[in-house]
Amino acid sequence: MSATWASVIIVGAVTIGLKAIGSLALQDRQLPPRLNGMIELLAPVMLSALVVTNTFAGDHKLVLDPRAAGLGAAAISILLRAPLLVTVTVAAVTAALIRAL
Amino acid sequence: MGFWTRYGSGVRKAAPLAVAVGGFGVSFGVLAHDAGMGSVAPVVMSLTTFAGSAQFAVVSVLTAGGGVAAACVAALLLNARYAPIGLSVAGALHRNRLRRLLEAQLVVDESWALSNQGGGRFDRGILLGAGTLLYASWVGGTTIGVLTGNLIGNPNNLGLDAAFPALFFALLVGQIRSRRTVVAALAGAAIALVVTPFTKAGVPLIVACLACVVGWGSRDERGWTPSDTAEDIP
Numbered sequence: 596m597s598a599t600w601a602s603v604i605i606v607g608a609v610t611i612g613l614k615a616i617g618s619l620a621l622q623d624r625q626l627p628p629r630l631n632g633m634i635e636l637l638a639p640v641m642l643s644a645l646v647v648t649n650t651f652a653g654d655h656k657l658v659l660d661p662r663a664a665g666l667g668a669a670a671i672s673i674l675l676r677a678p679l680l681v682t683v684t685v686a687a688v689t690a691a692l693i694r695a696l
Numbered sequence: 697m698g699f700w701t702r703y704g705s706g707v708r709k710a711a712p713l714a715v716a717v718g719g720f721g722v723s724f725g726v727l728a729h730d731a732g733m734g735s736v737a738p739v740v741m742s743l744t745t746f747a748g749s750a751q752f753a754v755v756s757v758l759t760a761g762g763g764v765a766a767a768c769v770a771a772l773l774l775n776a777r778y779a780p781i782g783l784s785v786a787g788a789l790h791r792n793r794l795r796r797l798l799e800a801q802l803v804v805d806e807s808w809a810l811s812n813q814g815g816g817r818f819d820r821g822i823l824l825g826a827g828t829l830l831y832a833s834w835v836g837g838t839t840i841g842v843l844t845g846n847l848i849g850n851p852n853n854l855g856l857d858a859a860f861p862a863l864f865f866a867l868l869v870g871q872i873r874s875r876r877t878v879v880a881a882l883a884g885a886a887i888a889l890v891v892t893p894f895t896k897a898g899v900p901l902i903v904a905c906l907a908c909v910v911g912w913g914s915r916d917e918r919g920w921t922p923s924d925t926a927e928d929i930p
Contacts, residue, residue, distance in 0.1 A: 599732070599737045601764045602758065603737050603744070603754075606741070606745050606768055608744075609775070610746075610778070613775050613776065614778045614803055615796070617785070618796045621786040621787070623791060633816075633908040634908075635814055635815055635876075635877075638808065639871040639880050640904055640908055641901065642864050642865075642868040643868050643882070643885040643904075644887070644901050646861045646864045646885065647885045649861040649864065650861040652900075655892075662857055665855060666862060668862075669865050679712040679866050680715055680716060683862045686861070686862030687856060689855065691853060691854055
């Protein structure tokens, strides 16, 4: 089997399992209500971690590159209440322009 | 409100995201095709894995000659976050096990964030409506990408890598509901940055979950004790 197909099959199978394991493990049981306060915070935590890792992560180090300028432009765009697609485009164009300079 | 009303609401909420995700899907198809993965395998991967960052990681590791094991480890670490995410939506999904297994596959960062109702609750209709539309645009985008690759060229020259964090940032802003969510988000970002130099990509996302405890322990508007309020009175 080629490396491509091996990767596609393994990653696909394990990802299906990872996505399902939480809800299958719990079945009909509910999480303790005490945990609701923490689960409420999981989305903002995960999204902010995704923002910084996708912007500043290099190969085992933190880096400052055109992605950071893109994020800054996105922040300004969000402050100005621009639609989502404008924000994403502004970030991409900013990073691309800086790279082209 | 009935399930289908919520489902439709999820589809509408996800419409702008679906355009961006479709664009990312095209980029994935182009990069995967250029990396020698052929035309069918990238589409099968989008159909089964449906997780952007992990799929891009596989392409990047295979292109760099890293081998199957390295590609799979990179992708699976990036997707490990779906275990706690899956736990958080468990209460919202259908009670039948097979239905749960299938519905859980429509959970991606974007559909999950849109369906968050606060208080630890997630809306099943919004989750599935948004998830279905995003799935269609991701798979459709990938198909377009593998078929048209050479026309577009390298998507990274168009600033694709800066588009991801911008999308997540816009979603994050929608999640800020209280002082606690701000504290948790800042703590999550700080933890992820501190951990990044010492771990493989994906691990910082898991360690950042500790920020839920930090945020939970922080004072909130509603949670302020009477003595705190008293200090505010001159």
